[in-house]
Each structure stands twice: as C-alpha cells, then as structure tokens.
Amino acid sequence: MDLDRLDTLLAERGEPAFRARQVWEWLARGAASYEEMTNLPAALREALAAELALSSLAVEAEALARDGTEKALFHTADGRPIEAVLMRYRDGRRSLCLSSQSGCPLTCTFCATGTMRFGRNLTASEILDQALHFRRKEAVDHAVFMGMGEPLLNLDNVLAACDRLPDVGIHPSSTTISTVGWIPGIERLTQRDGPTIRLALSLHAPDDALRSELMPVNDRYPLADVLDACRAWSAARRRKVYVEYLMLAGVNDRYEQAVQLAAILTPQNTFKVNLIPYNPTDSPYEGSGRDAIDAFRAALTERGVPATVRLTRGRDIDAACGQLAVKAA
C-alpha cells in the first residue's frame, strides 16, 4: 500500500492519526481486503476501497517451483517491473528475497538483473508490498535483500521498510542486506542507531583483477577497502559478515583461489562464507561442479574460515540467485 497516500487520504478526511496504524496492522497480519479491517468504521473502509489500492504493486505473473519456492513478478504503478521470491524450507523457515530497485545500475557480469535497463529506486511501500504479497499467503519470518538492485544505493527506503518488517513477522536479526560492497552504505549501517540488520557481502573473487572483471563496482571500491569497511561494521555490530561467493567453473573456483580467499578474510571470527552454486542464465559462465565446490569449501574450513554451501532454491522457475530478471525488459 502506498502508505504516504494513505496518510494523506486519512488527513483529508479528518480521521485521527491512529487510523493509519490500524490499517497497517491489518496489512501486516495478512489482510487481503479493507472488508477485513473490522475496527475501522464501515464508511471509511468503503472510502478507502474506492480510492486506494491495497497494494502499490500489480501482480503480473506467479510461478511455483517443485521445491515450494514461489516467485512473483510485479509492476509498479508507473509500469516498472520487479520480482520477489518466497523460499519455503523444510525446517519451516519462510524466507523472502526482496528487490530494492527495478533493474540495477551496476553491471555485474554474472547477473541477469544487471542486463536489464535500470528503472528507479523502489519506495519503502513498494518494498513492503512485496513482503505483504507473500504474507497474505502465509506467515513469513526471514528476509534477504538479494533480489533486484543494490540495496545500499536505496538505503533510506530499504531501512524504512526494515523498520516495519517486524510487524510482518520478520525481525531485524532475521533480515539481511546484501551488498556488492558499496562502502558509503556499509559505513552508514555501521554508524546508525537502531537494531542490527545482518550484512552480506557479495565477494565472488579473492583478488582485485578478477573481481573488477566480474563486478565493475570493484574499480570504485577495491577489495581491501570493502573488507576494511566490513570489519568496522562487524566490530561495531558484533556480528559476522556473510560472504557470498558464487562458484563459477574455471573462473573463481580453483584451490589456490580458496587459499587466497582464506588469507584475506581475517580476523577469522569476522567472516562466514556462503558458497553459492551458480545458476547459468544467458551469461558466459558455467556453474562449478559439486566436487569443485566441496574442495573449495574444505580448503576454507581447513584454514579456519567457516563455510557452507547454499541450498539452491527455485532453479526450475528462474528464481535462484542471479536469475532475477524480467525477460521482456
């Protein structure tokens, strides 16, 4: 819901300030219509239904994968495409992958979103409406900003959305912002007041030359500086930084590269590596095989760097990491 518009409409009608809170609380609990908002006067419910759509996003398409992962394609009111994903895990976790921008101005070479035309930053309401779409289906408890866009390029709106996610059932400690290493944003997250939201760094290469090839943003914010910013965040927030590392066959998955990665991720209690099997899109890369991933992981753990391999979700509906792109865009 366009929450700014809601405030305006309520003010124009001379409604008390708590009405906005009441509407929001219903939405956050999964209400799918104004009709359900029984503590609002009937006349107000009718007026709102006539003037303000329940969501700022229109659902364009939905897809359900064999593993229960669900993807939704939305359009904003001005026609910008975005996607979000709900991942259902066997242990009961329900995790949302949210988008912060329509398209992305950065051009990581392995990423489908990077090939889309950049549209614009999403508003806080548009970010929340992705979560509310899935909340209307079932309770949700985790969120990762790993969908379309670089969240630290839209930090005000991302944080405004994060402030409301606990009402939806997603606490800050279960929310992760993933960045390519946009240092000004990491510094803001280090210094800000308020609860700690988890931080993930998309690293993908253990040296500057390869990283710049994969992620041109590395020319602006080189590896050593990004890792320093992450260390400062970790020290201030007393949390580990998750390091995301896509496994690209023959590119960044060699034993020497694992050794090099372990050497730069110091001190050892600061980082935790998440190795991500790559889902080929229309990119020039192939995903590493299982043996290469296992060997890479072993090389890291032998050197004291904790590493896990991410479960791949939603591969058959193009919902996995790096696959979010609106085909027609």
Ligand code: SF4
């Ligand atoms: S990986 Fe993230 S930052 Fe890079 S192009 Fe894709 S969406 Fe943008």
